[in-house]
Amino acid sequence: MMGEQTREGGGTTMPGRDQEPRSYYVGVDVGTGSVRAALVDQRGILLAFADQPINQWEPQFNHHEQSSEDIWAACCVVTKQVVQGIDVNQIRGLGFDATCSLVVLDKQFRPLPVNHEGDPHRNIIMWLDHRAVSQVHRINETKHSVLQCVGGVMSVEMQAPKLLWLKENMRETCWDKAGHFFDLPDFLSWKATGVSARSLCSLVCKWTYSAEKGWDDSFWKMIGLEDFVADNYSKIGNQVLPPGASLGHGLTPEAAKDLGLPAGIAVAASLIDAHAGGLGVIGADVRGYGLACEGQPVTSRLAVICGTSSCHMGISKDPIFVPGVWGPYFSAMVPGFWLNEGGQSVTGKLIDHMVQGHAAFPELQAKATARCQSVYAYLNSHLDLIKKARPVGFLTVDLHVWPDFHGNRSPLADLTLKGMVTGLKLSQDLDDLAILYLATVQAIAFGTRLIIEAMEAAGHSFSTLFLCGGLSKNPLFVQMHADITGMPVVLSQEVESVLVGAAILGACASGDFASVQEAMARMSKVGKVVLPRLEDKRYYDKKYQVFLKLVEHQKEYAAIMKGD
Ligand SMILES: Nc1ncnc2c1ncn2[C@@H]1O[C@H](COP(=O)(O)OP(=O)(O)O)[C@@H](O)[C@H]1O
Numbered sequence: 001m002m003g004e005q006t007r008e009g010g011g012t013t014m015p016g017r018d019q020e021p022r023s024y025y026v027g028v029d030v031g032t033g034s035v036r037a038a039l040v041d042q043r044g045i046l047l048a049f050a051d052q053p054i055n056q057w058e059p060q061f062n063h064h065e066q067s068s069e070d071i072w073a074a075c076c077v078v079t080k081q082v083v084q085g086i087d088v089n090q091i092r093g094l095g096f097d098a099t100c101s102l103v104v105l106d107k108q109f110r111p112l113p114v115n116h117e118g119d120p121h122r123n124i125i126m127w128l129d130h131r132a133v134s135q136v137h138r139i140n141e142t143k144h145s146v147l148q149c150v151g152g153v154m155s156v157e158m159q160a161p162k163l164l165w166l167k168e169n170m171r172e173t174c175w176d177k178a179g180h181f182f183d184l185p186d187f188l189s190w191k192a193t194g195v196s197a198r199s200l201c202s203l204v205c206k207w208t209y210s211a212e213k214g215w216d217d218s219f220w221k222m223i224g225l226e227d228f229v230a231d232n233y234s235k236i237g238n239q240v241l242p243p244g245a246s247l248g249h250g251l252t253p254e255a256a257k258d259l260g261l262p263a264g265i266a267v268a269a270s271l272i273d274a275h276a277g278g279l280g281v282i283g284a285d286v287r288g289y290g291l292a293c294e295g296q297p298v299t300s301r302l303a304v305i306c307g308t309s310s311c312h313m314g315i316s317k318d319p320i321f322v323p324g325v326w327g328p329y330f331s332a333m334v335p336g337f338w339l340n341e342g343g344q345s346v347t348g349k350l351i352d353h354m355v356q357g358h359a360a361f362p363e364l365q366a367k368a369t370a371r372c373q374s375v376y377a378y379l380n381s382h383l384d385l386i387k388k389a390r391p392v393g394f395l396t397v398d399l400h401v402w403p404d405f406h407g408n409r410s411p412l413a414d415l416t417l418k419g420m421v422t423g424l425k426l427s428q429d430l431d432d433l434a435i436l437y438l439a440t441v442q443a444i445a446f447g448t449r450l451i452i453e454a455m456e457a458a459g460h461s462f463s464t465l466f467l468c469g470g471l472s473k474n475p476l477f478v479q480m481h482a483d484i485t486g487m488p489v490v491l492s493q494e495v496e497s498v499l500v501g502a503a504i505l506g507a508c509a510s511g512d513f514a515s516v517q518e519a520m521a522r523m524s525k526v527g528k529v530v531l532p533r534l535e536d537k538r539y540y541d542k543k544y545q546v547f548l549k550l551v552e553h554q555k556e557y558a559a560i561m562k563g564d
C-alpha cells in the first residue's frame with residue numbers, strides 16, 4: 001500500500017515554499033512501524049515527506065522480527081517520492097537513522113534466519129524483542145566493568161544478549177553461516193555506500209564499544225562470544241566513524257538507482273533513531289520564548305523522542321553515571337558531549353494496546369471515522385466533553401496505571417516488572433475507555449518524571465523538555481508531560497524532527513556545515529511552547545505518590561508469591 005505523501009506543490013503546502021533553497025538534503029528514518037523520508041533544505045525546512053508501513057512478525061511471545069529487504073525496499077519507495085519534481089543534482093547529502101535492531105547477514109551479505117522456522121526473509125531481531133532473557137541475566141551476573149556504561153545493568157534490548165541467543169539457539173542455521181551483524185542504522189549506510197564502517201553512535205550505545213578504548217576483549221570472552229575477538233571484530237565492526245562523517249565515495253551507482261538519487265552524493269555515518277531525534281530538536285534557538293533554558297547551556301535541555309517507545313536524551317560536559325539509565329556515552333549524539341539515555345520500552349505501543357483492547361474500541365473507531373478524526377483526536381475531544389468544570393487531568397482521581405507492560409527500561413532497569421491498573425468498575429463504555437486512555441498517558445508522563453528525578457539525582461539539571469516523535473502530535477500527551485514534570489515543553493517547527501536529525505547528518509557529510517553543532521543550530525527551530533498548568537501541581541504530586549506506591553506494591557506481591 002502506498003504510504004501517505006505530502007510534498008511541496010502537491011498535497012499540503014509545506015512552509016518555505018516562498019524561497020528557492022540553495023541545497024537539499026534527504027533524511028531517511030526507519031521507525032518501528034514505518035519508514036519515513038524527507039527532503040530538507042539548509043534551513044531545516046521540510047519540503048517533502050513520504051512514509052511507508054513495514055512488516056513486523058511476532059512468531060511467539062516476546063519475539064519481534066523484521067526483514068532488511070523489506071526495509072530497504074521501503075526506503076527506496078519513500079526516497080523516490082520525496083525527490084519527485086526537483087533537480088536531484090541539488091541534493092547534497094543523505095542521512096539515515098533507524099531503530100537499534102539487529103540485522104544478520106551471511107558472508108556474501110545475504111539475509112540469514114533469526115527464527116526457528118528458518119525463514120531468512122525475517123533476518124532482523126527488533127529492538128523491543130525480549131527473547132534473550134537468560135542470556136542478559138548471565139551477562140549482568142558477570143558484573144563486568146563495561147556494564148557501568150549502560151547504567152550498571154545491560155538491557156535485554158541491547159545486542160550482546162541477542163548475539164549470545166543466536167549462538168546458543170541458532171548454531172547451524174544462522175550463527176555458523178553469519179558473516180556480518182549490523183545495527184540497522186549501519187546496515188542502511190552500508191547498503192547505500194558499500195562501506196561496512198559502523199557509527200560510533202550504534203556501537204557505543206548498543207554494543208559496549210568505547211570511544212576511548214575500542215572493544216573490550218575481556219567482556220566478549222567472559223560472556224562466551226570470544227568468536228568476535230578471534231577475527232578481530234570483523235563481523236561486528238572494526239572501523240568506526242562519528243555520526244555525520246562522510247562514508248567512502250558516497251552513494252554507489254547501484255544504491256543511487258534503487259533510491260532515485262544521484263550516485264556519489266555524500267552519505268553520512270548514521271544515528272539510532274532516538275539520537276537523530278535529539279539532534280533534530282535539542283539545538284534550537286529559543287530566544288524570544290521566555291524559556292528558562294534561554295541563556296543556559298544546552299545540557300539544561302532534555303530531548304524526549306516519543307514514538308512506539310520513549311527515549312529521554314540528556315547530555316553533559318562530563319560523564320554522569322545514572323543507575324538504571326543507559327550511558328554515559330561519549331559523542332554518541334552531540335559530538336564532544338556525554339549522553340545519558342533514559343527510556344520507556346512501550347509508550348505509543350502501550351497507548352495503542354490499552355485503547356484497541358478496550359470493549360468500547362469498536363464504538364470509538366466508528367465514531368472517530370464518522371468525524372474523519374483519528375481515535376486519539378476523538379478521545380481528546382470526548383475527555384473535554386466529560387471533564388465538566390474540572391481540569392481534564394482530574395478525571396483519573398481514582399484510576400491509576402503503572403506502565404511497565406513490557407518491563408521497565410529506566411530507571412528501575414527491571415524487565416520482570418509488569419503493567420498495573422487500579423480503580424476499574426463494571427462499566428466498559430466510551431467514558432471508561434477515554435479515562436483509561438488518559439490514565440495511561442499520565443502514567444507515561446509519571447514514568448518520565450521518575451527518569452528525570454534519577455538523572456537529576458546523579459548530576460543532571462534540566463529546565464525544559466524538547467519533545468518529538470509520533471506522540472508529540474498528541475496535544476494531551478504533550479500537556480500531561482508539561483503538567484506532570486512541571487517543565488515547559490518545546491515542540492519543533494518541523495514535527496518530523498527525527499527526519500531533520502537524519503538530514504542534519506547528510507548536511508554534515510556533504511561538508512556544507514563545519515560541524516554537527518552548526519547544522520543543529522541552523523536546521524532545528526522552535527515551533528510551539530506548551531507551558532505546565534502549575535495550579536494543578538498538588539493534584540499531580542498526589543497522583544505521583546500513588547504511582548510510586550503501585551510499583552512498591554507490585555514488588556511486595558512478587559516477594560509474597562516467591563516466598564514459601
Ligand atoms: N497524530 C497522532 N496523534 C496521536 N498519536 C500518534 C499520532 N501519530 C502517531 N501517533 C502514535 O505514535 C506512535 C508511533 O510513533 P512514531 O514516532 O510515528 O513511530 P516509530 O515508533 O515507528 O518511530 C504510535 O503509537 C502512534 O499511535
Ligand SMILES: O=C(CO)[C@H](O)[C@H](O)COP(=O)(O)O
Nearest residue numbers: 032099100127274307308309
Ligand atoms: O532503543 C532504542 C533507541 O535507543 C530504540 O531504537 C527505540 O526505543 C525505538 O524507537 P521507536 O519507539 O521510535 O520505534
